[in-house]
Amino acid sequence: MxxxxxxxxxxxxxxxxxxxxxxxxxxxxxxxxxxxxxxxxxxxxxxxxxxTRKLDESGQTPAREATCRVDFSPDGKSAEVPAGATLLDAAGKADVYINASCNGKGACGKCKLIVEDGEVEKTDTALLSDNEKQKGYVLACQSRVKGPVSVRVPEETIERKLRVAGMGEEITRRLQGRVTEISPMLEKISMELSPPSLDDPVSDLDRLKRGLKKNGIDTNRTNIGLPVMRQLAAAMRNKNWNVTTSIMHKACSSEVVAVEPGNGAHPGLGLAIDIGTTTIVVYLVDMADGRVIAATSGHNRQASCGDDVINRIVCAEKNGVKKLSTLVLSTINTLIREAAEGAGVDFRDIGNVVVSGNTTMTHLLLEIEPRYIRREPYIPSISEFPVLKSGSIGLKANANAAVFVMPGPASYVGGDIVSGVLYTGLHRQEELTLFIDVGTNGEIVLGNKDWLICASCSAGPAFEGGGIRWGMRAEQGSIESVTIEPVSFEPRIKTIGDEPPRGICGTGMIELISEMMLTGIIDQRGKFQLDADHPRMGAVGEEPAYVLAFADQTPMDEDIVFTESDIDNLIRSKGAVYAGFTVLLNQIGVSFDMIDRVIITGGFGQFLDIDKSVTLGLLPDIDREIFHYYGNSSIGGAYMALLSADHRQSAGEICNAMTYMDFSTNTAFMDEFTSALFLPHTNLEQFPSVSAKMRETAN
Amino acid sequence: MxxxxxxxxxxxxxxxxxxxxxxxxxxxxxxxxxxxxxxxxxxxxxxxxxxTRKLDESGQTPAREATCRVDFSPDGKSAEVPAGATLLDAAGKADVYINASCNGKGACGKCKLIVEDGEVEKTDTALLSDNEKQKGYVLACQSRVKGPVSVRVPEETIERKLRVAGMGEEITRRLQGRVTEISPMLEKISMELSPPSLDDPVSDLDRLKRGLKKNGIDTNRTNIGLPVMRQLAAAMRNKNWNVTTSIMHKACSSEVVAVEPGNGAHPGLGLAIDIGTTTIVVYLVDMADGRVIAATSGHNRQASCGDDVINRIVCAEKNGVKKLSTLVLSTINTLIREAAEGAGVDFRDIGNVVVSGNTTMTHLLLEIEPRYIRREPYIPSISEFPVLKSGSIGLKANANAAVFVMPGPASYVGGDIVSGVLYTGLHRQEELTLFIDVGTNGEIVLGNKDWLICASCSAGPAFEGGGIRWGMRAEQGSIESVTIEPVSFEPRIKTIGDEPPRGICGTGMIELISEMMLTGIIDQRGKFQLDADHPRMGAVGEEPAYVLAFADQTPMDEDIVFTESDIDNLIRSKGAVYAGFTVLLNQIGVSFDMIDRVIITGGFGQFLDIDKSVTLGLLPDIDREIFHYYGNSSIGGAYMALLSADHRQSAGEICNAMTYMDFSTNTAFMDEFTSALFLPHTNLEQFPSVSAKMRETAN
Known part of the structure; x- marks a missing residue:
């Protein structure tokens, strides 16, 4: 044993x-x-x-445990699992992607599968409609295998390519001008050295250093490792004293990480990586000119361990950090491979990497203990990371590639926020800026070039589709925009890619609720006011729901509805965010009219309707002109840090400048949160323009 | 395949x-x-x-190749070798130590074995006496196995503990006062940190850094590796925020290499290691107070690949550097184990190591390409080494121990000479000092605090016993002192440890030849003048020889003799050294009377008779008062660098300050060498006191 x-x-x-x-x-x-x-x-x-044989306690060979084969279509993958395992376990073993927001608790209803052959033992659930049950739908986490079974992943839950706002050229255009001088961490220097002679008998390493000095390298601060020292003599003589040296620049010193024979070094490639709890985005960048030559994105495979960072940490405590690290690494490496193949380049030419993610994500990526992040007093193990070597992490890049991890000041304000601040440049401006990142966590930064204060509140995953019956991320086929005709209450919807609707993303939900409130379909508490027999009214079980799209218009042949629980979830999310920045402002005595600029970032979708966000009560009712929606600012900051040493230094400075305010024991926050659980707010005086509009439509 | x-x-x-x-x-x-x-x-x-099976070219299983078993006594070791292998090969496989100065060429006659059972195919050799041949002596490298055979390692060639000048306490006394303040490379800092709270939520790493800052560490220049980051959270909480941090100080930055729970850190142990081509010396040092708690020494196992650095490099080119590296590492690690066991300490407490050796030795230890050292223009790959981690080299110490390798300015003036200069302090003094290290290479340094010039000449291994029939290192039983009665020509000998004589070491040879010349046994050319029938005259083959000890006084039951070839070898060695410093002085226009101090170091033995060294013509005939014999100065400098950052910095400064003068194409050197092939010299005017003494004894 x-x-x-x-x-x-x-x-x-x-x-x-x-x-x-x-x-x-x-x-x-x-x-x-x-x-x-x-x-x-x-x-x-x-x-x-x-x-060997497996022995039981008495030392006998026991009967082999029965296993059942589970086949998955349309992937064509399969797994053998012991009887009693869930279909979710089987999917994990077969490497079939299934969204399991609640980490297998049976609470989210996302992990739908269709049993096509064979039988499973299933727990009854209200999260499936009768129609679905008839068609053989089951929840993967609530179905236990008892024999061979064939299941199909339904059309609506198959993983689609996420829509990254624009690919290569478009991104390059957007990012243009953000970096004035390219200064990578891994610098390649080609040199033609003079051969040694009796009059010039300095050692190979000193000869190399002499050349590097001429190229402006401070060799007194440059280390060299044993592996490079061992290759040095051959590398320098192989191409007649023409060599290319790779130097990794760290915060306080440099390191010669490779010496290769020959000249003609290309600056190589770089990666900007945004590790979101939900979504991972990778930009592949030409380090010579900063062009984004490919962009890919995908779902973080850690999703099988739960939707939010708390569930991920719990999972890491139970199954080991290694598991979570492997999941995120396999996601990233797949995206890198796709990007490199798409651009027709060799991933071994990737010499520079910047990773941006929240504190939990960076800890899990680097296999650093995350358990104290979720325990009072909420301490991350590492805030600022040294420049690391790709090979030590396991990223699909040159083993000597330099990896800069965006520093994060607190357990719940991480490197992604620092990256966002860097991208928006608020830390360099006179103007007072309120920065709001809406994700599973809502993070808020207030400040300017002189000071920065930050806080975080648990918004929940609603804006990214979590906990919402037909909620989904901003993918192809998601409803991103909604207007409702005031008399007929008929909706006009727009989906991403103009495909048949498969669900609704954050921007769509914001518009939907804002429209439902203004048209009176719901009241300020989010309760339905429409007659139950109105053609647009349906129900899920006992619960009333507004029908956004009828079954015959959807690829799933199911009504896409929005229930009162969905509305409630969204109100709680927007309430948390609103309470967050309100309390932050109150605590330091800043009123809304003192703010020069409001920046909103997050994964809602492509285009955020500011006016409707105010109507919902997510954003304050102030001059719309000062609002700016930036989409994914974390990847933007990562891109800037990838190319520029100045920006990398700024990231450290931003992190150190940020003062974190903890809300976990703050009673004012609970009061503000409760007040914000109304549409738009309990106190309508805070929303004068919305009040006016409500009065107008009521007349 | x-x-x-x-x-x-x-x-x-x-x-x-x-x-x-x-x-x-x-x-x-x-x-x-x-x-x-x-x-x-x-x-x-x-x-x-x-x-698998081994297949021949036609894919058939061939007949198994015949192997022969060779048993070695008194070690009790054995090896299976193919028929036709030499006994030297067999000894190598069985890990039986045999001195093979000439690397198996059959030229040195050192690798004697006695065949006790079985037969070998041997090449006839003049290097064994008839008496020896009768007793079954063979040369291991000249004897091929053709069946099972039992051999015995003769008493006189069994490896003995080398005599390190004094052990522990004695060394400590000698080294006292050389280090004023102890500043190790690997520093251990114990701290009691304040636990985190909501008001003090900084990350674990920042908390650690805060503590380190209070302890005077420049944390802006302190890196931390991924493995330590991964253990950090647990290590800090394990003993209630009491931690001990190990910090490695490098030239331009520091690194946190370990964080362990609990306090009460001991500064740990250190090693000073002198890697000689022939002999390796290890001092185990208490880093708290600088006490040498154990000293061990042994033969460099690379000796099986030849006596001098050129043979070692040839062997590395043929068999791979790895082989040579493994041989020297296994020697060092055995010595470390002996030292640690002797002192009753754990080798894992060794956190600091300084290695001193010539350029070839340091290259081979670190597996760095040595082949260009022996090829014009004689370029070492590395002169100055960064601080390395013990684990990356394979030293038997804590894997995180910091290893400082003494820098060496040239291929033939290495870290051992820099270490020697450091030890003697000549680089800090006004006085002009001539530093002469006599080993297999003779290295010469001339200078003071303002300038340093150095050169090297191939002296050959005679002073360390190589190429001398009964030559041996300064071990137990070696003749270290000789006087000869002028009338009877009877010698009075003194051996190390007062044991029965087994051979003669460097100091003994110097005294012997000086005495033989002054008593007229030999002439100035080194030819015997004594009648062949004098009881002290013997012969080896045709060659006349002076009998130092008769067979009945020796443990080998053999006469210990000194032949004309032996004398010739020694004259060539002393001639090279004398020519070396003479040319160096001439080239820069310094005469002997301008020199304030002459320092002699090397492995001759414990006590060097300066007057007799002058009579031999090894040292110049000047005021005896200015000569100082230092023994092994390389280990002394290593000890100082182990304890003090100042001394480590000085080592780098000495290395950089040294100007190397190459003699390989210098005709003046050849002229001076030829003139020095006399006793004491062709030009007796250079040796007035010796001339006077010769005239005196002649009368």
Whole structure:
């Protein structure tokens, strides 16, 4: 018996004779080499079972545990799982992407599958309509396997390419002018050195340093590692003293990370990576001119461990940080591969990387203990990271690539916010700016070039589609814009890519609720006022719902509806954000009219309707001119830091300048939150223009 | 078929199913896990031969190649070697230490063994006496195995503990006062940190840095690696925010290499290591007070690859640098283990290491390409080394221990000379000092606090016992002092440890030749003048020889003699050294009377008789008062650098200040060398006091 090499909490008697390690059942049955069994690719299971027998407590060989095969269409993937495992477990093992917002608790209703053949043991759920149940829909986390089964991933939940606002050229245009001088972390210097002679017998390394000095490198602060020293003599002589040196610039010193024979070095490629809790975005950049040559994005595979950072940390505590790290790395590496293949370049030419993410995301990526982030007093292990080598993290780039991780000042205000501030430039301006990032967490920064204060509130995932029956991210087919005809109450919807509607994203929800309130479909508490027999009124179980699109217009052949719980969830989210910045302002004695600029960022969608956001009560009712919507500012800041040493230094300065205000024990926050659980707000005086509009439409 | 993992030049069909690697015959038969097969300890040979069969070209299993077993006494070790292998090969495989000065060319006659059982095929050699041949003596490198054989390592060649000038306490006394303030590279700082709270929510790393700042650490220049970041959260909380941080101080930055729970850090242990081509010395030092708590020394196991650095480099080119690196590492690690066991301490507490050695030795230790050292224009790959981590080299110390390697300015003036200069302090003094290190290479430094010039000449290994029939290092039983009665020509000898004589070391040879010349036993050319029938005259073959000790007084039951070739070798060695410093002085226009101090260092023995060294013509005939013999100055400088940052910095400054003068194309050197091939010199005017003494004794 021994401890499983992947799951040290498990004792097992399966020993691999090839690797001299123990592996548990879970490893033996895995199909995902990245997730469970790093040895699997070189180690077929038969090798293990031949090598040893599994023994029971009395030392006897027990009967082999029955496993059931689960086939997934349309992926064509499959997994063997023990009887009693859930379809969600099986999907994980088969590497089939399924959104499981609530981490398998049966609460979100997102992990829908259709059983096509075979039977499963399922717990009854109100989260599926009768129509769905008839069609064989089940929730993956609530269905246990008892024999071989074939399931299909329904059209509406298949992972689609996220819409990144514009690809390559468009992004390049948008980012143009943000970097004046390119100064990468990994610099390549080509030199023609003079050969040694009896009159000039300095060592190879000193000869190299002499050349570097001529190229402006401070060699007194430049280290060199043993592997490079070992290759030095050959590398320098191989192409007749023509060499290309790669130098990694760190905060307080530099390091020669490679010396290669020959000249003609290209500055190489860079990566800007935004690791969102939900979505990961990768820009592949030409370091010579700053062009974005490819952009890719995808769902963070950690989604199978829950929607928000708290669930991810819980999962890391239970299954080890390694698991979460592997999940996010496999997502990122897939995106890097796609980007490199798309651009027709070699990923080994990637020498510079900037990673931006919230504190939990960066901890999980780097396999750093996250458990104290969620425990009072909410302490991250690391705020500012040294420049790391790609090889030590496992990113698909040159092993010597320099990796800069955006620093984050607090457990709930992370590097993504610092990156956003960097991108918007508010830390360099006289004007007082309020920066609001709406994601699963709502983060708020207030300040200017002299001071910065920040806070965070738990907004919940509603704006990104979490906890909303037909909520989804801003993908192809999501409803991003809604207007409602005041008399007929008929909606006019617009979807991303003008595809048949599959659900509704954040911007769509904001417009929908704003419109429903102004047209009187709902009241200020978010309760339906429309007659139950109105053609646009439906129900989910007992609960009334507004029908946004009828089944015959959707690819799922299901009505897309918005229920009172959905409205309630959204109100709670917007209430938290509104309470957040209100309390922050109150605490430091700043009123709305003192603010010169409001910046909104987040993953709602492409175009945020400011006026409707005010109507909802998400944003304050002030001059619309001062509002600016920036979309994903985290990736923008990462791009800037990728290209410029000045910007990397600014990131550190922003992080250090930020004062964090904790709301967790703040009673004012709870009061403000409660007041904001109205449309637009309990206190209508704070929303004069909305009041006026409401009066107008009422007349 | 595949490439052998240890010998990539060999194709083999032996595949290890356990490690998925190929291993060649040499690996399959090895007995030395360190030298040949790193997999052997976990991989018994049966596993390999079971896994696959060896195939011949037609795909058939060929007849197994015959091997012969060689047993060595008194070690009790044995090896299987193919028929036709030499006993030297067999000794290497069995890890039996044999001195093979000439690297198996059959030229030095050192690798004597006695065949006790079985037969070998031997080449006839004049290097063994008839008496020896009768007793079954063979030369290991000239004897090929043709069947099973038992051999004995003769008493006189068994490795003995070298005499390190004094152990622990004695060394400590000698070194006292050389370091005023202890400032290790790896500093341990114990701190009691304040626990985090909502009012003080800084990250774990920032909390640690805050503590370090209070302890005087410049945290802006302090890096931290990923492995430490990963342990940080647990380490800090494990003992209630009491932690001990290990910080490695490098030239231009520092690094947190470990954070451990709890307080009460001891400054730990340090190692000063002198890697000589022939001898390795290790001091184990208490970093708290600088006490040397153990000292060990042993023969550099690279000796099996030849006596001098050129042979070692040739061997590295032929067999790979790895082999040489492994040999020296295994020697050092054995010595460290002995020292740690002797002192009753844990080698994992060793946090600081300083290594001093010549340029070839440091290159081989660190597996850095040495081949250009021996090729014009004689370029070392690295002169100054960054502080390295012990784990990256493979030293038996804490894996995070900081390793400082003494810098060396040229291929033939290395870190050992810089260390010696540091130890003698000549670089800080007004007085003009001539520093002469006599080893296999003779290195010369001239200068003071304002300038340093250096050169090197190939002295040959005679003073360390190489190329001398009964020559040996300054070990127990070596003759270290000789006087000869002028009338009877009877010698009075003194051995180290007052043991029966086993050979003669450098100081003994200097005294012997000086005495033989003054008593007229030899003339100024080194030719014998004594009657052949004098009881003290013997012969080796045709060659006359002076008998220093008769067989019945020696443990080998053999006469210890000194032949004319021996005398010639020694004259050539002293001639090279004398020519070296003479040319150096001439070139820069300094005469002997301008020199304030002459320092002699080297491995001759404990006590050098200056007057007799002058009589020999090794040292100039000037005021004896200004001569100082320092023994091993390289280890002394290493000790100082181990304890003090100032001294480490000085080492770099000395290295940079040294101007190297190359003699390889210098005709003046050849002239001076030829003139010095007399006793004491062709030009007796340069040796007035010796001339006077010669006239005196002649009368």
């Amino acid at each position: 021994g401890k499983c090499v992947n799951h040290p909490e498990t004792e097992t008697s399966y020993k691999c004779m090839k690797h001299n390690i123990y592996l548990c059942d879970q490893c033996l049955e895995c199909r995902d080499p990245e997730l469970y069994c790093k040895y699997r690719s070189s180690c077929p299971i038969w090798f293990l079972s031949k090598g | 595949g490439k052998c993992v240890n010998h990539p030049e060999t194709e083999t069909s032996y595949k290890c199913m356990k490690h998925n690697i190929y291993l060649c015959d040499q690996c399959l038969e090895c007995r030395d896990p360190e030298l040949y097969c790193k997999y052997r300890s976990s991989c018994p040979i049966w596993f390999l031969s079971k896994g």
